[in-house]
Structures are given as structure tokens and as C-alpha cells.
Amino acid sequence: MSKTMPAVDVVLIGGGWTGSVIGKELAASGKRVVVLERGQPRWTSPDFQAPGVRDELKYTRRHELHQNAATETYTFRNRVDEVALPMRRWQFAYPGNHLGGAGAHWSGAYYRWDPVEFKIRSHYTQRYGARIFEAGITAQDWPLTYDELEPYYDRFDHLVGASGFAGNLNGVIQPGGNPFEPWRSRPYPNPPMRVPHAPALFGEAAAKLGYHPYIQPSALSTRPYVNSEGLHMNECVYCGFCSNFGCEQFAKASPQVCILPVALKLPTFELRTGAHVLRVELDKNRKHARGVTYVDAAGVETFQPAEVVILCAFAINNTRLLLLSGIGRPYDPATGKGVVGRNYTHQTSSSVSLFFEESVNINPFMGAGAVAVTMDDFCTDNFDHGPHGFVGGGYIQIQVVSGAPIGNRPTPPGTPGWGSAWKKAAKRYYNHSIPITITGSALPVRGGYLSLDPTYKDAWGQPLLRITYDFPDNDIKLSAFLTEKGTQIGRAMRGVTLAQGNPRTKPYGVAAYQSSHINGGAAIGADPATSVVNRYGQCWDVPNVFVTGAALFPQNSCYNPTGTIGALAYWTADAIRREYVRAPGRLIAS
């Protein structure tokens, strides 16, 4: 049983940030647009209202807003000579599902990437020599610069109601801000977040050691705000239910708060939920996409013809759609040839566990997903890498995300995992412990890649995406360095009785959460031999297919991805609206 829908100009796969931004932009320019969201519609009211939304068991432990691992998951192995096994339950990352995607359940940490991130290979080679890159590292320059992307970062700032204090306005360092911040053309639309006790203690110690702590920028509105689409956002109330939850307050920037209410009023914009896309359909010579095939909410296989197809699914799920559709040559780690699936990375995260005297009350439940005092002294190339022999960096911070009672049970090393001794320690430390969080960059390696699994299939009978990956030594060295720096700060903090660093070690595993920032497989680049899409996100091999989001990252920055993903979405929308439409079906000239 199958049916065919009336043809449209543009079909977008996924109703998260990039699908919503590009869909709205193109619909407003007069294109007939359909967004296909595989999940259910979810709105701030009524779906995310208290008390129902404040349910750690439902949203965090049982993954209410995450991809359903029982119907579609990833398989994983460290090396090509191993057999990959499926992840039955999410632990390493939380892929998004339902309207708003990961943009509904994210934390709201909001960064721009440093200019160096966009020219990583040439910058480090020039400053330190080519040998700073370990053999087998496939890091590569972006085909666009920070300066080109700045106006698009700026647009996204004003869509999400970003909060923060500018550290660098048009090249002029601003007292009190982050002196390492890339230049920005306008201040943040909203002031920085209020600082809880633990981050204040961190900031005090970091400043004493000569570092430059500042309040982390966030996409949680810090005051009543009317955004660039004319939509209202409320003030964050620091309820602590951001990460893995929808925001009850219309304060955390999300597609359903910031853009979809406007898009849905356009006669040219249509949203279909419960629409699970199986593949992009190509014509006979495989150079042109005809549309997409999806299974609709009633289970009927449906063909949606379209002139342009834009992949806006969660991160690496876009890579899987390319592989399932036969777009681009799959990467082969044995030969290094092929491109689709190449340059998979995650985030080199680590922590320092801190335990305090009983007089220091952390109140971990009084927080927000993105409220932190942080420092960029060891991010990107802000310090001399010469003596260390690795590429990249990371930020060090204390954030007060949530005191959720199931997940937040800190006990000092050596405490038994159960019984009365555990109970005693859990009670003693619940309000007197918090980690320093370290978020490090990640470099791609030749043996790390994404491919279709030969054995395991999803609920629709299609091969699962297989992750083959282990950390390069570079990132292990980076993590050891950053974690030692973090431990020194922890020891300098008032009231700390024990600071224990937990650096990332090999092998890479999928049984511990390491952020939901999983990237790559559809690298952006200037050379079709090492990239899947050109500088506008347009597929080299099928020019009427565009790819968005973190699948494009050739390597990962230490900075959280959403700011850059949003800026790139506006960048791609502009390229389609202004350039592609002049010669549809052709590659846009750079």
C-alpha cells in the first residue's frame, strides 16, 4: 500500500532547529514547504507544564523526548575487526525525537565557535608545524570562516534570546566579559544568568589562579523578551528542569517557542508529524532527488515529491539517511577513499568530583541547564600547545544543572555501592558535592567512521547506523591536561575537602554519558574527495539535496554545537533563497 502526495518545492526531514529555521525562511520567501517530523507534536502548553513535566523517571531515565531505542538505535564497536552490537538503552548520548527535536530537550548552553576551529589544520600547522597532528588524524579546514558566519550567529542570537555579557564587541575587548570570545557585532540580547553558589566559588578560585572566569552564555531568556520573530519568551526561573525536559516557562529557546508558531501561520508552510522518512528517492542517473519516501502516522508508505530535499534530522541520523539513499560514496577506512561516514567525533568530556565541608550548601536543585561560571583559558588555541603536543582544548566550569534525585547521588571514592554505608554517604553529600565539568574538543581519526550495520535492522527493516570509533591519543592527552588544570582549581576552592579528577581514558565506550554532541559523517569541505557537502551544505553528488546540523562538522570544537548549527541553518537558507533558486539543480558557485 502506498500513496503519493501533491508535489512541493521543498521537503525538510526533521522538525528540530534546522528544519524549523530553514523551513520558515523558505516558506516566507514563497516556496511551498513541508516539514516531516517522525515524532509527535509537543508544545510548551499543555505538554511541558508542571507538575507533569518535572518527572526525572519519565523524561531522563525513560527517555520521553529521546529517540526510541527499541525501534531505532545505533550499533557500536571500537575497531573494524570487532562485531558491532546495538545499544539497547541510551547512555552515551541522547538523540532527539518529537517536535523540536534535541532543541526541545537541550540544556541551552550557547556558544559561538572560535575562528581557529574553522581553519584548524592550517592554523596549527602554521603555528606549530604539521607534526603537531598525530598520524591518522583527518581534521580539516572548513570551507568558510568565522567572519563569514558572524552575521548568521547574530541572527540566531536574536531568535533564541541569548543571554550573556559580550567579551569582544567588533574587536574591542569588553571589561568584565570573556576576553577570549570571538568578536561579535552586537551585544547579547539579554543579560547573563544569575550565578548560583557553587559556580561563584569556582569563579573566585579561578580568578585567584590568574584565569578569566565569566558567566556562560545561554539560550535561556533572562528577562521577558520578544524575539526576532515577534514571539514572546519568559524569564528563566531556575527550576532545574532543562536538560532532557521541555521548558515549562517559554524561557529555554526551542523551535516550538521561537519559530514554529510563526511558521505555521504561513500558508506555504506545512508540518506533518508522525512522518518517518525511509530514504531520499533519486532519479535513474542518481544525480537528482525526486523527493522522499516516508511512513505516515497511519503506517502508510507515502511518497512526497519535491524539488529540493533538506536533511534536518538529529546529527548523525542525517549521515544514515545519505547512506540509506545511496547519496555520495561511502567511506572505506581501509583505503581512506569515499566520504559518507568519514570524520565521526563525539566530545572529549571529563570531570573533577568535588566534596565539600557540611557548611557549604550547594543546593543543586536551584539551577538551570546552562547556568555556569566557566573559563576559556584552555580552549582552542588560547594557550601555547608547543610543550604539550596535542591539538585542541576545552572549557572548565561549574554548572548547576539539576539535583534530580535519581541521577544525582554523589559519594566519595571508596564508598560502597549499596547498603547502609552508601546511604549514609549519599545523605552526607547530596547537598555538599558538585563536579567541575570539562568539555574538550574531539579530532577525527582515519579508523573512526559511520556505516550501515550488516546485521541489525530498525523497526522498519532498514540497517541501523554503525559507529566504529576509538579516541585518538591526541584527545586522551588533551583530557589529562585539562582535567589536571580543573583539579588544581578544585583544590583552590573554599570549603572543598576532596577534589578528584576523572580524565577520559581509552577505550571509547557507549555505557557512559559524554554529551549528546555526536558529529560528522557528512563533512563540509572545499574538496569532494574529503567532504560530502560544499560550503552551503549542498551535496556534491546530488545538488538538490542539502544537509544541515552537526553531521557537517569535520571535527568537534570544545564549544557546544547549537549556536553554530543555528548560524549554519540561516547560512544555508540564505544560499538557497538567493543563489540556488537562480539555477536550480546545480551546484552553487563558491
Add this chain to the structure above:
Amino acid sequence: MKRVIVAVGAGLACALAALAQSPDFARKPPAWQVALAASKDLAAGKAIAASGKGAALACAGCHGANGTPADGAPFPRLAGLPVEYVAKELFDYRDGSRPNAIMAPIAKALTDADIASLAWYYASLDAPAAKAASAPQRAWQLARYGDNALAIPACVDCHGSVVSGGGPILPGLAQPAAYTTAQLSAFRTGERKNDGDGIMQAIAKRLSEADIKALADYYAER
């Protein structure tokens, strides 16, 4: 446009340290919080409530003998409100950030210790029991679910249960209809603006007259 800092050499790092004055991240407690910590004299609070003090009229005259006004009176109940909320509002009446012709002169006649005593006293009283409510559907929707099209979250998200409230400066909303109407209207016009960064002003501006009436009736019945 080039970023000013391209590489951090030793000299530049020193310049940076001078430029970036290290911000003070520590939070200063508000004055009302200091006052509450300094004194807790329930008997003194009870005396002022019953008999007044100097230019401060007796609270009981309007707010009722037990902090619960007579049926139909336009004054808010004080019994069982969070101690922090009562103290903060009296400070705000006194410094004018919550303007009110009746309450301003009363608050001005009170010392920090008087305010703390009154706050502790009223917080110690039992709130009147909730009544069974039969409210219009619109008020119930706003109170429990908010309004997606207006970007208004549910009242209960912050204010919690109707009598005991949702936190230190988040009172329960069970109050006489005239009081609720007056407060939402004052937030809407900006006459009342002691709500931090304006969270209630922004919400009240998006409520219609009919919404305000519906909410006032709903919370009067609770």
C-alpha cells in the same frame, strides 16, 4: 574584521588580565532576607498586627483578626503566606517599588525588625482551608496549563498549590477577587513592578480583562 586576540603571548596575557576585571560572582542577600535572619519575635508581630505601632495602623483592621479578611472584603489574606514573601512586600511598600497609597505610610512607620516580626507572625498562622471551586474553564486552563498561543505558562508552575504557594517569594494565589484583579491590573500597567526582571508584568500584559476577571473569580473560590 579580525579578532583582537590572535595568539596569547606573555605580554598580551598580562594586558588581558588587566582588561578583564574579574567579576564578583557572589550574590548579595536582599535586605528583607537579612532582616528575617536578624530577628524572629512572633509576640511583637502579633502585637503590631492587633494594635498597630505609631503611624502604622493595626493590620487586623483590614486583613482580619487572624490574617484572614472578612468575606467580600477587597484585602488580601496574610495568614499562612511565605515569611519571605510578606517581608519582601513590606520592604517594597516602604521603598516604593510596590506603590500603594494605603500600605506605603504603614510600611514607612515600621523598622526592619518590625517587618521581620510581622512576617514571622503571619507565616506562623494557619491559612484558611481551600474551598471547593467551580471556576470557568478559561481560568482553570490558565491556572493549570497556561496558554500556548500567548506564551503564558501555568500559574501553578511557579505559584504551586493555591494556599501554601510554590516557594519563598511565590505566594499561593487564594485571595479575594478584588485583590487579585487589582494586582494583575497593576502588573499590567507597570504600576506594580517589584517582580524582579518583570516576569509578572510581561505575563499580565498578555492577559485580557476577561482573563483577569476569570482568574480573580477562580482564586477567590479556592
